[in-house]
Amino acid sequence: xxxxxxxxxxxxxxxxxxxxxxxxxxxxxxxxxxxxxxxxxxxxxxxxxxxxxxxxxxxxxxxxxxxxxxxxxxxxxxxxxxxxxxxxxxxxxxxxxxxxxxxxxxxxxxxxxxxxxxxxxxxxxxxxxxxxxxxxxxxxxxxxxxxxxxxxxxxxxxxxxxxxxxxxxxxxxxxxxxxxxxxxxxxxxxxxxxxxxxxxxxxxxxxxxxxxxxxxxxxxxxxxxxxxxxxxxxxxxxxxxxxxxxxxxxxxxxxxxxxxxxxxxxxxxxxxxxxxxxxxxxxxxxxxxxxxxxxxxxxxxxxxxxxxxxxxxxxxxxxxx
Amino acid sequence: xxxxxxxxxxxxxxxxxxxxxxxxxxxxxxxxxxxxxxxxxxxxxxxxxxxxxxxxxxxxxxxxxxxxxxxxxxxxxxxxxxxxxxxxxxxxxxxxxxxxxxxxxxxxxxxxxxxxxxxxxxxxxxxxxxxxxxxxxxxxxxxxxxxxxxxxxxxxxxxxxxxxxxxxxxxxxxxxxxxxxxxxxxxxxxxxxxxxxxxxxxxxxxxxxxxxxxxxxxxxxxxxxxxxxxxxxxxxxxxxxxxxxxxxxxxxxxxxxxxxxxxxxxxxxxxxxxxxxxxxxxxxxxxxxxxxxxxxxxxxxxxxxxxxxxxxxxxxxxxxx
Numbered sequence: 001x002x003x004x005x006x007x008x009x010x011x012x013x014x015x016x017x018x019x020x021x022x023x024x025x026x027x028x029x030x031x032x033x034x035x036x037x038x039x040x041x042x043x044x045x046x047x048x049x050x051x052x053x054x055x056x057x058x059x060x061x062x063x064x065x066x067x068x069x070x071x072x073x074x075x076x077x078x079x080x081x082x083x084x085x086x087x088x089x090x091x092x093x094x095x096x097x098x099x100x101x102x103x104x105x106x107x108x109x110x111x112x113x114x115x116x117x118x119x120x121x122x123x124x125x126x127x128x129x130x131x132x133x134x135x136x137x138x139x140x141x142x143x144x145x146x147x148x149x150x151x152x153x154x155x156x157x158x159x160x161x162x163x164x165x166x167x168x169x170x171x172x173x174x175x176x177x178x179x180x181x182x183x184x185x186x187x188x189x190x191x192x193x194x195x196x197x198x199x200x201x202x203x204x205x206x207x208x209x210x211x212x213x214x215x216x217x218x219x220x221x222x223x224x225x226x227x228x229x230x231x232x233x234x235x236x237x238x239x240x241x242x243x244x245x246x247x248x249x250x251x252x253x254x255x256x257x258x259x260x261x262x263x264x265x266x267x268x269x270x271x272x273x274x275x276x277x278x279x280x281x282x283x284x285x286x287x288x289x290x291x292x293x294x295x296x297x298x299x300x301x302x303x304x305x306x307x308x309x310x311x312x313x314x315x316x317x318x319x320x321x
Numbered sequence: 322x323x324x325x326x327x328x329x330x331x332x333x334x335x336x337x338x339x340x341x342x343x344x345x346x347x348x349x350x351x352x353x354x355x356x357x358x359x360x361x362x363x364x365x366x367x368x369x370x371x372x373x374x375x376x377x378x379x380x381x382x383x384x385x386x387x388x389x390x391x392x393x394x395x396x397x398x399x400x401x402x403x404x405x406x407x408x409x410x411x412x413x414x415x416x417x418x419x420x421x422x423x424x425x426x427x428x429x430x431x432x433x434x435x436x437x438x439x440x441x442x443x444x445x446x447x448x449x450x451x452x453x454x455x456x457x458x459x460x461x462x463x464x465x466x467x468x469x470x471x472x473x474x475x476x477x478x479x480x481x482x483x484x485x486x487x488x489x490x491x492x493x494x495x496x497x498x499x500x501x502x503x504x505x506x507x508x509x510x511x512x513x514x515x516x517x518x519x520x521x522x523x524x525x526x527x528x529x530x531x532x533x534x535x536x537x538x539x540x541x542x543x544x545x546x547x548x549x550x551x552x553x554x555x556x557x558x559x560x561x562x563x564x565x566x567x568x569x570x571x572x573x574x575x576x577x578x579x580x581x582x583x584x585x586x587x588x589x590x591x592x593x594x595x596x597x598x599x600x601x602x603x604x605x606x607x608x609x610x611x612x613x614x615x616x617x618x619x620x621x622x623x624x625x626x627x628x629x630x631x632x633x634x635x636x637x638x639x640x641x642x
Contacts, residue, residue: 024362028544029467030399030529031364031457036357041345043352044440046408046454050447078351087367089410089452119365122452126371131410131443131452133367136352146350208351223349 012100016118017108023085023117032119034085040137045075051128055187056171061099063187064130065106071210072134073114073191074261078208080144080200081136083114083193088121089131106188114193144199144206144265149224151294153204153266156275158192158284160185160236161213165257166244182240189261194283196263202274203265214255216264218298230255230290233303251308255300266292333421337439338429344406344438353440355406361458366396372449376508377492382420384508385451386427392531393455394435394512395582399529401465401521402457404435404514409442410452427509435514465520465527465586470545472615474525474587477596479513479605481506481557482534486578487565503561510582515604517584523595524586533577537585539619551576551611554624572629576621587613 013027025033036042049055049068069086076083088107092100111118116134163185170178171186192208199206205224207216213230221228235254237245245253262284267275279286293299300308334348346354357363370376370389390407397404409428413421432439437455484506491499492507513529520527526545528537534551542549556575558566566574583605588596600607614620621629 024461025464025466030396030527031366031402031464033400033459033464034363034365035461036363038359042355042357042363044355044406044408044456045352046410046442046452048410048412048443048445048452050412050445053445053447075351079354081352085365087365087454089367089369091369091371091450121367122369124369124371124374126374126450127448129412129447129450131367131369133408133454135365138354140345140356143346143352143354145346206351
């Protein structure tokens with residue numbers, strides 16, 4: 001672990017925005033030393049953001065710093081885990097102090113919101129990319145897996161869908177008029193950490209939506225060995241997303257576009273009452289969008305009841321996307 | 322965590338070479354779930370290898386897969402920690418099945434040697450780079466820190482120095498005749514895991530040599546608040562490294578060249594006997610090269626007793642290196 005050994009990001013690594021009592025040793029040695037409380041499992045997840053692949057050149061650095069942490073906290077949320085620590089590998093073509101300062105401030109703002117301490121990492125010169133590992137804690141047996149959905153379970157999502165996709169397509173088309181509320185859906189997603197914690201013990205399965213509803217729901221169905229029906233007219237949409245879909249006649253946007261970082265989860269009938277009980281305390285809206293069925297496959301129906309067939313989910317290694 | 326979700330590295334992530342009983346959930350969900358045994362701290366470290374920066378284009382993929390894991394296990398060794406789990410972010414410009422197969426086999430060979438289970442990661446298209454996080458376990462209070470060296474402690478290194486640097490310089494000069502034994506020092510370093518474990522409780526400070534003896538020893542001195550004297554004629558060298566140094570009249574090579582991944586450690590006089598007792602069981606040679614002194618600064622003396630002044634350590638963000 002060599003992050004912070006040299007001058008560039010020394011302060012960022014050496015003086016993290018958050019200091020936790022369970023960090024015996026933070027940045028500055030060969031490893032960090034962390035104390036896991038008794039009765040907790042460690043949940044770990046790692047995601048990379050690569051320039052030109054996961055973010056556009058010229059993306060606001062504050063928001064990029066936020067997003068690098070957010071996409072990983074979203075994975076912890078999808079397990080019902082409580083965030084604790086992060087390590088960060090930063091690869092940059094050169095040094096731009098003001099850019100870096102903004103990046104770090106965005107990162108630190110979200111870290112403070114969720115009490116996440118940066119405990120290590122690495123800095124390298126090269127094509128711009130960031131890899132973050134987030135560490136969380138969860139009570140054994142309470143983690144939300146992809147494999148627990150069963151026929152008859154209701155299917156829910158948090159927040160709204162397709163906003164990040166609508167923003168990305170407008171930006172790629174050179175549209176300067178993208179509203180900031182839409183743009184924030186793409187550049188500054190809110191990880192649903194509090195909601196994920198509340199859903200542990202209630203939801204039967206959960207996943208975060210990084211690659212699009214169709215692809216991510218299929219991961220749940222594959223892991224759980226069942227199928228699902230989604231009602232298109234129930235999908236929660238921002239007004240601007242709806243307007244974008246109408247303008248381009250693109251009904252698939254909230255199904256195939258990635259980067260929403262909302263939670264998709266299933267709830268058995270026996271736990272619907274428990275879900276209703278926690279709803280007022282959740283940090284976001286949740287919407288019932290369909291149900292789990294025993295027939296394999298993923299079915300989308302519109303308001304007339306007609307089946308619609310969506311395209312493919314985002315795949316970083318597909319030829320073009 | 323999206324590694325293995327798509328076709329490319331599915332098998333690598335889904336069927337790790339090592340399966341450990343303390344992994345409640347491995348690859349394939351939003352997070353891995355890991356059980357920390359009672360009475361152990363978690364040691365974590367993250368290092369990136371970026372093409373053209375940390376390895377030459379055309380590097381043998383089997384050895385590259387080995388090295389990505391080795392450099393991180395070396396950090397665990399430097400803490401005296403026992404390796405347990407790894408996560409791996411892979412960024413590749415495209416898919417080359419035979420290249421990837423060799424990479425994975427090199428990775429898996431070292432993983433098997435140290436019982437390290439791959440529990441997650443990410444795959445992305447982009448300029449070739451690898452970021453690995455290694456997780457290890459260590460008894461509280463027994464981790465080897467950089468900060469424990471005291472005046473009067475003896476200074477030791479494992480293995481030999483400068484071989485990786487000699488190989489790199491020959492390869493950069495277009496020399497096709499580099500011997501494989503020298504080349505392996507650069508491309509397939511042996512993390513000193515067993516020795517690190519044995520030194521816990523004996524060494525007062527420890528660091529692994531990734532950036533060169535001068536730079537890494539200075540990190541120990543900075544953290545410990547003291548100085549050191551190193552006797553140049555005691556530095557352990559391979560015969561080929563010595564020949565290279567003589568040919569180019571480069572006495573600094575074993576001091577300034579990086580990538581050796583040996584352990585540098587200090588031993589108080591009271592624990593010299595304990596060190597002698599474990600020597601026969603160590604997985605490598607150890608050599609006494611100098612001592613810790615109260616005067617700040619780092620002094621190198623040659624066999625005539627004359628002080629020599631070395632150059633600078635490797636710095637990824639220096640203008641050129």
